[in-house]
Amino acid sequence: MATSAHFSRVRSLYKRILVLHRFLPIDLRALGDQYVKDEFRRHKGASPGEVKSFMAEWENYKDTLQTQVLASAGERLGSVKFGANLSEGKLGDFQEEQIGQLYELMLESTKSSRQFDFQEESK
Template structure:
């Protein structure tokens, strides 16, 4: 069983990611929020070695997103591209179901007509 320090660290990361998603375009926020919730739920009972790589990758995502959000807040919004390319060496570590999940995520994020029909408040 995970200790209280680990649980606290996971909970902090989870909440921080959802806060950072508030700064994404509305359709990306909806997609990102659902993805984070699903992934964290899916890994509740993961093995210690999987938890270690899971936390490393999500911390890396948090750092990247936080940097991009700060750039956007600094007035460079039009030049900010959220996300980063997936490195080929990391792709080799994925299992077949993860490759399928990544493909589905790519399809959803590049659709011209998104699954989420969300409008910001007041629009």
Template sequence: MAASVHVSKVRSLYKRILVLHRFLPIDLRALGDQYVKDEFRRHKGAAAEEVKGFMAEWENYKATMQTQVLESAGDQNSSVKFGANLPEGKLGSFQEDQIGQLYELMLESTKSTRQFDIQEDSK
């Protein structure tokens, strides 16, 4: 039973993040959706201790995104910045592969030309 509650919490968080991504600019949404899907898939069989940190960080991300989406909805005239700066102290707790992954994400998100030409569906 505890496992089904945990699975339900993970799915709920995953779905909520993807819903929040709908409010991002289209290129950030595509990048963010893929990153979230990859990360949740990668941690499917993680140890219980690792799962605690994983869920806490993604809950923080969800809370940040919710705040930023609400700000962007309330202020149509200005451009809201999505995301947050990563404190230097937090980098010390990252594993080497996580730092590499973060670097790749930074490179992809700051490219002047995107890998794909993403267009919104015309309605």
């Protein structure tokens, strides 16, 4: 049975990721927020072994994103690259469904025509 400390840790990680997403370009933020919400919701009833792996991977994601956000401070947002490459070893650990999700996420995040196209107003 999950403890209140566990729920607090999960909630804290979830909220921290959403806060970090505020520093992403708006289209990536919308995509990332929805993905995080779906994944956390999908894993509410996961087994203890799955939860351990789930939390470790999302902690890694949070740490990577936090490092990239801090490194991007003061740079033009359009010139900043977010994300990381996955090793073949990591990909080998994925289930078929997860690889499908990853592929769909890659397609969505690399679309040439973004859903949102904001441009600075000229003065």
